[in-house]
Amino acid sequence: MGTLDAEIYDSIARSPSPLLDKTMPVLTHAADHSKLWMAIAAGLAVSGRPSLQRGAARGIVSLAATSLVTNQAAKRIRRRPRPSTGLIPVPRRGRRQPTSNSLPSGHSASAAAFAVGVAAESPPAGLVLGALAGLVGLSRVATGAHYPGDVVAGLGIGAAIATVGTRVVPPITRPSLSLADPTTVDAEPRPDGAGLVVVVNPASGDGRGRRVLDAIRDALPAAEVVVLDENDDIASVFADVAARASIIGVAGGDGTVACAAGAAIHADLPLAVFPAGTFNHFARDIGCGTVEATVDAVASGSVIKVDAVWLNDSRLILNTASIGAYPHFVRIRERLRHRISRPLATATAIFRVIRKEANVRIEVEGQVLDVSLFLIGNSIYQPTGFLPTRRLRLDDGLLDVRILETGHRWATLRLLGSLAGGRLERSRLYHEMQVPEFRFTTVDGPVAVSHDGEVEDSFTDAHFRVDYRRLKVYSPTRSPRF
Known part of the structure; x- marks a missing residue:
């Protein structure tokens, strides 16, 4: 494999190409210190399209994690000297030849991580950036900085880390539902x-x-x-x-x-x-x-x-309603924020909630559940899992119900394992459903129900139902946004 790698490098180095001479040094220099990807991310962030903005954020986070793994771990596994630049035409050589370990290519890893991260939120943009990432990898070979094998390894590392990121924090995607046009x-x-x-x-x-x-x-x-x-x-x-x-x-x-x-x-x-x-x-x-x-x-x-x-x-309710840990968190935060700053009040409330479990036992369809997280959303939220952040439509006629059970043996370890492996949706302790109405009854007396960021009355029987397309609102767009 090493011999084949060297032969491919020699073939590229010996190939006379004015196009490579003009473009490859410019491209590889632009990718130094991830300047190219930072500039693209800034452009996506100001595009005004939510999918591109989310893609920019995910791409930068994936790039940062990949850079850390590549430079601090992967490059220390196996020493490989840089290829000789003697065969590279002088106009095509990089301005400054790197001296670090050749395997893997850090430029290629960062390029793949950013492209795959953006693709998770916006596939069309990811397709274009994937091609650009491939060209960056080619530029590392054409300018004499890496062997082709180094580039392939770097691309694989970057793509793998970005893919793992999509399992830990799922991307926002369109629900697979056929919805009527907006009214x-x-x-x-x-x-x-x-x-x-x-x-x-x-x-x-x-x-x-x-x-x-x-x-x-x-x-x-x-x-x-x-x-x-x-x-x-x-x-x-x-x-x-x-x-x-x-x-x-x-x-x-x-x-x-x-x-x-x-x-x-x-x-x-x-x-x-x-x-x-x-x-x-x-x-x-x-x-x-x-x-x-x-x-x-x-x-x-x-x-x-x-x-x-x-x-x-x-x-x-316009956004969400919840019981369990969240209302407890809101009460503590609101009690403290009048005495200390909001960030400090939030951090203190989180710490106190972790120390004191706020589990609630409820009965749903004749089954008793011991839950620590119970959330109902007005319309389907994205992404799935623990971190619902936004809705693409507010007129689908559905409740987004998410329930996290804790009344089982080793529940915390099981949930952490599912979350780390990106398999939370398949955990028997996590339930997610989309229904037009939902009802629960508490087992141990009234519980506080928080909705739209406020802690309101306590209930022993709670019935949630959707009032389909009942509210008229001014909106600058008449079509679904993504």
Whole structure:
């Protein structure tokens, strides 16, 4: 194999090619220190397409992990000197010949890791980058830096590490469901915001609500703005707004948005969501991740219908509901964040939750489950597993139910093994289903149910159902985003 490797290298070195002389040194220099992939990642990040942005992030993480493994481990396994550059035409030689171990090629490993990482989220972009990664590998041989075998080994290492990453953190993919086209609503364009009444929570998002307030007044001068006071009853405020508005607007966190959505449904009015909270999950998933996006939707009259979820026909849920560890975490964090910074409060809450298990026993379809994680989402979340982050559609008519059991022998070790091997979905301790309604009954008395980032009342019997395409919302796009 070594002889064949050397013969292939000699054949490439001896082949006269003005094209290789001009392109290969430039390409291999661009890939030094991963400059090429960093520049491409920056371009993908500002593309505005979620799949490309996710691909950029995954590609960079895969590249970083591959670089660490290649330089600190793989290059130490077997010493191999660099090939002689005597046969390489002078114009084609690299500017500076490396002196580190030749096996494997670090440039090739990084190239493959980035390309495969991007391909996991966006296959078309990954196809183009895969070809570019192959050319980078060729440039390492053509400029005399590596033998072909070094390049093949590097490509294999990079691709393998990126693939393992997709098993640990699954990529976001389109659900294999045939869904009806989005339901659009005829709405009058309102470029100045006439008829819009916006309720602003100035304290949301650690003060972001105040900045959003000024932006709304500048962009929509005819809109009425109502600023919430800490003593206001939010439900009463939105009921009053619904009685006189043509459009209900809200600028606040997900809890405030959920309250506004309830008023919009009861009054059969469209809802305009201006992101002013900490995470803005609902606003982001309907395409209103910025104030400008919502303003454009109101100005153009772009309205669609999305699902809402009812808990016991009384509590409206726009994002998720959960029991077990998460409500316990929220209570601790909210109690501490008024005394210490939010990051420190979050870290402290996580530590306390880990120390004190918050398992809950519930009965589902006649079966008793001891669960530590129970999550219900409005529409299907991506990716699968422990880290649901976003929804591609909010109008599929389904609940996304995820349950993690812990009441079994060696449950923690089994779950860690499944997670490390990328086989969580096949674990008998993890359940994931998509259904139009779901019910559970608690075994040991009432439990707190957290929804849309707020810890609300406790329940012994909880019934969740989808209200299919019931809520009208302003969205800058009338088609599914990916």
